[in-house]
Amino acid sequence: MRAIIVREFGGPEKLVIEEVEKRDPAAHEVRVRISAIGLNRAEVAARVGKYPLPKSPPIRLGFEGAGVVDAVGADVTGFKVGQRVSIVPDGSSHVTEGTYAEYCNIAEEWLTPTPENLSDEESAALWMAYLTSWAALVDYVGVAHGDSVIVTAASSSLGAPTFQILAREQATSIATTRSSDKVERIRNSGADFVIDTSAGELIKRVKEITNHTGANIAYDCIGGPGVKDLAGALAYDGKILLYGMLDSRPMDLKPMSLMGKRISILSFIIFHSLADPEIRARGVRYVHEGAKSGAFKPLIARVFPFEKIAEAHEYMQSNQQVGKIVVTMRK
Amino acid sequence: MRAIIVREFGGPEKLVIEEVEKRDPAAHEVRVRISAIGLNRAEVAARVGKYPLPKSPPIRLGFEGAGVVDAVGADVTGFKVGQRVSIVPDGSSHVTEGTYAEYCNIAEEWLTPTPENLSDEESAALWMAYLTSWAALVDYVGVAHGDSVIVTAASSSLGAPTFQILAREQATSIATTRSSDKVERIRNSGADFVIDTSAGELIKRVKEITNHTGANIAYDCIGGPGVKDLAGALAYDGKILLYGMLDSRPMDLKPMSLMGKRISILSFIIFHSLADPEIRARGVRYVHEGAKSGAFKPLIARVFPFEKIAEAHEYMQSNQQVGKIVVTMRK
Numbered sequence: 001m002r003a004i005i006v007r008e009f010g011g012p013e014k015l016v017i018e019e020v021e022k023r024d025p026a027a028h029e030v031r032v033r034i035s036a037i038g039l040n041r042a043e044v045a046a047r048v049g050k051y052p053l054p055k056s057p058p059i060r061l062g063f064e065g066a067g068v069v070d071a072v073g074a075d076v077t078g079f080k081v082g083q084r085v086s087i088v089p090d091g092s093s094h095v096t097e098g099t100y101a102e103y104c105n106i107a108e109e110w111l112t113p114t115p116e117n118l119s120d121e122e123s124a125a126l127w128m129a130y131l132t133s134w135a136a137l138v139d140y141v142g143v144a145h146g147d148s149v150i151v152t153a154a155s156s157s158l159g160a161p162t163f164q165i166l167a168r169e170q171a172t173s174i175a176t177t178r179s180s181d182k183v184e185r186i187r188n189s190g191a192d193f194v195i196d197t198s199a200g201e202l203i204k205r206v207k208e209i210t211n212h213t214g215a216n217i218a219y220d221c222i223g224g225p226g227v228k229d230l231a232g233a234l235a236y237d238g239k240i241l242l243y244g245m246l247d248s249r250p251m252d253l254k255p256m257s258l259m260g261k262r263i264s265i266l267s268f269i270i271f272h273s274l275a276d277p278e279i280r281a282r283g284v285r286y287v288h289e290g291a292k293s294g295a296f297k298p299l300i301a302r303v304f305p306f307e308k309i310a311e312a313h314e315y316m317q318s319n320q321q322v323g324k325i326v327v328t329m330r331k
Numbered sequence: 332m333r334a335i336i337v338r339e340f341g342g343p344e345k346l347v348i349e350e351v352e353k354r355d356p357a358a359h360e361v362r363v364r365i366s367a368i369g370l371n372r373a374e375v376a377a378r379v380g381k382y383p384l385p386k387s388p389p390i391r392l393g394f395e396g397a398g399v400v401d402a403v404g405a406d407v408t409g410f411k412v413g414q415r416v417s418i419v420p421d422g423s424s425h426v427t428e429g430t431y432a433e434y435c436n437i438a439e440e441w442l443t444p445t446p447e448n449l450s451d452e453e454s455a456a457l458w459m460a461y462l463t464s465w466a467a468l469v470d471y472v473g474v475a476h477g478d479s480v481i482v483t484a485a486s487s488s489l490g491a492p493t494f495q496i497l498a499r500e501q502a503t504s505i506a507t508t509r510s511s512d513k514v515e516r517i518r519n520s521g522a523d524f525v526i527d528t529s530a531g532e533l534i535k536r537v538k539e540i541t542n543h544t545g546a547n548i549a550y551d552c553i554g555g556p557g558v559k560d561l562a563g564a565l566a567y568d569g570k571i572l573l574y575g576m577l578d579s580r581p582m583d584l585k586p587m588s589l590m591g592k593r594i595s596i597l598s599f600i601i602f603h604s605l606a607d608p609e610i611r612a613r614g615v616r617y618v619h620e621g622a623k624s625g626a627f628k629p630l631i632a633r634v635f636p637f638e639k640i641a642e643a644h645e646y647m648q649s650n651q652q653v654g655k656i657v658v659t660m661r662k
Contacts, residue, residue, distance in 0.1 A: 242589060242590055250584060251584050251585070253581060254580070254582070255554030255598070256579065258573060258598040259574075262598050262603050263598060265589065266595045267594060268590075269590055269593060
């Protein structure tokens with residue numbers, strides 16, 4: 001079978017397709033014939049050697065994907081050959097070999113049936129984004145009816161899913177982007193409000209939107225000095241929920257910018273939550289329900305064929321996309 | 332009657348005793364003849380004009396105190412003339428005129444009987460410290476049996492009260508101080524462990540004390556760059572609880588120093604909690620119970636006569652004390 005092998009860390013050109021051995025599934029393991037792959041920034045980080053796992057090349061990549069059960073190992077009870085399945089991704093190493101391949105072996109507890117009304121491409125784009133925002137905002141922080149939530153870097157693959165989850169929870173989404181040319185596309189992706197932060201008026205605009213009380217939560221994957229403005233845009237008892245660090249510089253926060261309004265900074269990593277089988281089961285159920293009802297519909301920015309996966313990485317790094325980048329195995 | 336009036340912001344010498352009118356209590360108000368005053372850093376900040384309330388001189392000062400009911404206004408139901416009472420202080424402006432005076436008028440909802448087994452000096456030293464650490468650690472953060480808690484600036488007036496509350500909650504106290512000469516006194520004040528941070532080994536020592544897991548909570552009144560080391564000394568899911576900012580410089584935290592262990596930064600201001608009458612009632616009950624049982628015994632660093640209140644402020648600013656500074660009206 002064909003699989004991407006990274007033999008040395010570096011640019012997209014290091015994503016090389018090689019012929020490798022197809023492995024029989026071990027006990028409790030399922031072999032999935034991959035038909036679509038969801039791309040993730042963590043994989044760009046892994047490709048350049050900046051992700052915690054795995055540590056040294058050669059490595060295989062890929063957390064997210066959907067396809068068909070090709071073979072089942074001993075003691076697999078929940079899945080049968082021919083069934084459409086999707087990976088429950090958590091950004092850690094439970095995918096033994098990675099989804100950037102024609103086949104991928106995985107423990108059955110990290111699989112779920114693909115929702116009937118979604119294509120494999122859609123389901124490959126679904127799970128990581130919706131599970132992350134559910135686990136962070138609904139399960140961990142407990143977003144409430146009527147809350148206003150700032151969603152930073154809102155053109156990312158978590159943008160539209162987050163807006164849809166917030167709508168389901170009857171909360172207001174306030175998206176931010178530093179790209180003026182993305183404002184319209186983000187609005188069309190479901191945000192209640194969109195703020196172009198390049199104008200330097202984040203706090204003023206959030207205050208206007210929230211009748212001067214400020215937002216209740218800032219759902220932030222950036223970090224860095226921008227956190228100070230997020231604190232300024234929050235209401236009393238507001239929470240900054242860090243789930244990424246596109247900007248790894250210090251946050252430059254003075255204690256008073258938090259204490260005056262009793263603001264909390266919480267941090268969130270998806271695999272910390274999904275490692276708990278009960279949380280995972282609740283999250284998977286929530287996403288299935290949303291997908292079935294039509295409320296959760298992933299926004300796909302662009303689909304690339306497997307042979308052009310390096311181009312897909314380049315496209316992700318270019319930051320032009322709004323939504324999820326998907327790679328398909330179809331010819 | 333005599334009262335301290337600050338006619339311009341500045342050093343301790345600006346605390347001037349003047350003759351002022353004794354005021355009759357309004358409805359729901361009690362006039363207390365003050366016998367002892369607990370001193371607070373917030374009053375030093377107010378004296379130099381760096382506390383939010385009140386904003387401009389002339390001002391009167393003082394949040395904490397104990398004494399005897401001298402007169403009651405209309406509709407006062409809970410207190411009678413001659414009764415020993417203490418102020419329930421929250422660092423905000425509910426004390427109409429301030430406790431740095433022979434008499435002080437206050438709404439009865441902010442008064443409580445003085446515990447029978449405590450002197451007025453002890454009760455003046457009791458309420459702010461124990462209510463703050465109860466509200467922050469027990470009520471707001473929910474410290475649990477078996478938790479390890481780092482208590483910074485442990486020679487402060489909150490040190491011994493915090494150690495006693497943690498002992499009552501069956502948690503371990505790890506005190507820190509930057510003054511080598513205070514280590515022994517802090518240990519004697521009830522801390523389970525004391526770390527001299529001037530040695531630069533906070534993280535190493537906390538790891539040793541906690542069998543390499545790290546502490547669960549850092550109860551911090553300093554802020555500033557030191558927060559980075561606190562994050563390093565915490566366990567997975569650890570919480571930094573900011574309740575002061577002796578060091579107002581930026582915290583210089585990178586997002587990764589929080590996210591790797593899902594660390595939260597929470598902030599706490601006592602009057603945000605005590606403004607809620609239910610929380611206040613629970614806190615007052617908790618402190619009464621601890622005082623009655625003998626578990627809560629405030630540590631008094633030194634007692635000054637009212638006429639030497641400027642010296643008491645100087646002493647507080649000198650940072651030599653371990654425990655609470657009290658001013659007495661007794662001749």
